Amino acid sequence: MSARAPxxxxxxxxxxxxxxxKEALGPSLLSRGVTPEGHLCVVVPPDKIxxxxxxxxxxxxxxxxxLSAVDYIAEKKFLLVYVFASYLxxxxxxxxxxxxAEIPRDSPRIASIADIYxxxxxxxxxxxxxxxxWFEGNPHMGKRFLLDPDCCIDEKTGKPLYPLRKDFKVPDWxxxx
Amino acid sequence: MSQALREFLMKKxxxxxxxxxxxxxxxxxxxLVTSCCGVEVAHTSAPGFDAERWGVLxxxxxxxxxxxxxEGTITRKMARVLRQxxxxxxxxxxxxxxxxxxxxxxxxxxxxxxxQVDTVVPVDVYISGCPPTPEAVIRAFIMLHNKIKGKPGPYxxxxxxDLAPYLPPPPKPPAxxxxxxxxxxxxxxxAAA
Ligand code: SF4
Numbered sequence: 001m002s003a004r005a006p007x008x009x010x011x012x013x014x015x016x017x018x019x020x021x022k023e024a025l026g027p028s029l030l031s032r033g034v035t036p037e038g039h040l041c042v043v044v045p046p047d048k049i050x051x052x053x054x055x056x057x058x059x060x061x062x063x064x065x066x067l068s069a070v071d072y073i074a075e076k077k078f079l080l081v082y083v084f085a086s087y088l089x090x091x092x093x094x095x096x097x098x099x100x101a102e103i104p105r106d107s108p109r110i111a112s113i114a115d116i117y118x119x120x121x122x123x124x125x126x127x128x129x130x131x132x133x134w135f136e137g138n139p140h141m142g143k144r145f146l147l148d149p150d151c152c153i154d155e156k157t158g159k160p161l162y163p164l165r166k167d168f169k170v171p172d173w174x175x176x177x
Numbered sequence: 178m179s180q181a182l183r184e185f186l187m188k189k190x191x192x193x194x195x196x197x198x199x200x201x202x203x204x205x206x207x208x209l210v211t212s213c214c215g216v217e218v219a220h221t222s223a224p225g226f227d228a229e230r231w232g233v234l235x236x237x238x239x240x241x242x243x244x245x246x247x248e249g250t251i252t253r254k255m256a257r258v259l260r261q262x263x264x265x266x267x268x269x270x271x272x273x274x275x276x277x278x279x280x281x282x283x284x285x286x287x288x289x290x291x292x293q294v295d296t297v298v299p300v301d302v303y304i305s306g307c308p309p310t311p312e313a314v315i316r317a318f319i320m321l322h323n324k325i326k327g328k329p330g331p332y333x334x335x336x337x338x339d340l341a342p343y344l345p346p347p348p349k350p351p352a353x354x355x356x357x358x359x360x361x362x363x364x365x366x367x368a369a370a
Contacts, residue, residue: 147254148252148253148254151253151289151290152289152290163289163290168289170289171289173282173286173293
């Protein structure tokens, strides 16, 4: 088991958005950084994700650009990365806000933000299907969304397998298929 | 057409040749564009390459066409569609697997959600490339012509070209310096020791 800690956030730096984000998030802001592309990145506790999403929405970010997860199998963690962006607000229109939260790998549950941001709905469904993360409050959890109904099912137990987890075994086609 | 009438026409009245000639020059493909290879098929039918010279007329319903070009990656969900499209086409029907993805998975080889086309439908001609050029698609159609005629196999034989007159001469290996007398003596002394 490696002792390498997951990279929580890129190295800190100055950012024009930082005072506003600090004010909006308050104590839920655990740490922060600036990505190489110059976007602000903040780490928040996973149980505060709904408050954070509401605060970010009040700031003017009006959609979720992407929601993905990183499987840190050695540390038994999933790192969720929410990327917020804005179409309407002129001063935010070339800004992205990365919000990260870590959840344990053996009980991956987090509150859904699909009712605050409708654009997060499909992202959550896909993330659930690929990583097995349960977004509490999203009515589509436990259903297939993009995958074929017959694929990625454990033959012995009949339970779904999650293909983007690091411990998923892809079928071996052999050298010549 | 009843089977007896069909057999009479094909065997006794020797219509088989006419029938094959008709099939050969009316290969109407249905596009199953699942990814980027579809762009090259658009070129194939556009005025530049004009595959209609060989009777290849892109058609819009599978009920009236007799070739599928599988253009691109076939996922497990799309495999159901491919099989349905194949079953809906009237006989005689042919399948071209176009591109590395359709042949053996290509970029997505060994993936959790990609299937090989020949496990879903019987493939007549494979077209290699990523993406194959329009010439390769036309060549596949001419291979299909030959297959219908009863002479399957590649249409184009590779031509060997001797490039030696056009290339610079290969570099000569560097000449070894003649061993110095001193070194020779040392080597002899070492050998004696
Ligand atoms: S073979 Fe290449 S061009 Fe064709 S679908 Fe696959 S990736 Fe795209």
